Amino acid sequence: xxxxxxxYTLCDGWINTWSDSLDDTLVTFAxxxxxxxELDEYLSEAAYAVxxxxxxxxxxxxxRIIEVTA
Numbered sequence: 001x002x003x004x005x006x007x008y009t010l011c012d013g014w015i016n017t018w019s020d021s022l023d024d025t026l027v028t029f030a031x032x033x034x035x036x037x038e039l040d041e042y043l044s045e046a047a048y049a050v051x052x053x054x055x056x057x058x059x060x061x062x063x064r065i066i067e068v069t070a
Contacts, residue, residue, distance in 0.1 A: 001067050002028045003035040005042075008062040028068065035065045 004016045004027070018027040018038075029035035043063070049055035 002030065002069075003032050003065055004028045004068050005035050005039050006064050006066055008064075014064065014066075032065060032067070039063055039065060 005018050006014045007017045008014055009017070016026050016028075019025060020027055027038075029038065043058075043060050046055060046058040050057060
């Protein structure tokens with residue numbers, strides 16, 4: 001099984017927007033736990049950025065983890 005973190009977008013609905021910064025490929029995870037750990041870290045950093053004034057706002061509900069088939 002493979003999992004991905006999806007982001008809700010107004011134009012395309014739920015899509016995988018997480019990419020590898022080295023080669024710009026979409027990121028998937030071998031386990032739900034690995035995907036959840038990445039998402040938790042991202043949301044924690046976003047919350048800090050809002051508190052520090054670097055980011056205006058974010059919506060945690062715009063992210064989800066789903067199982068994808070290859």
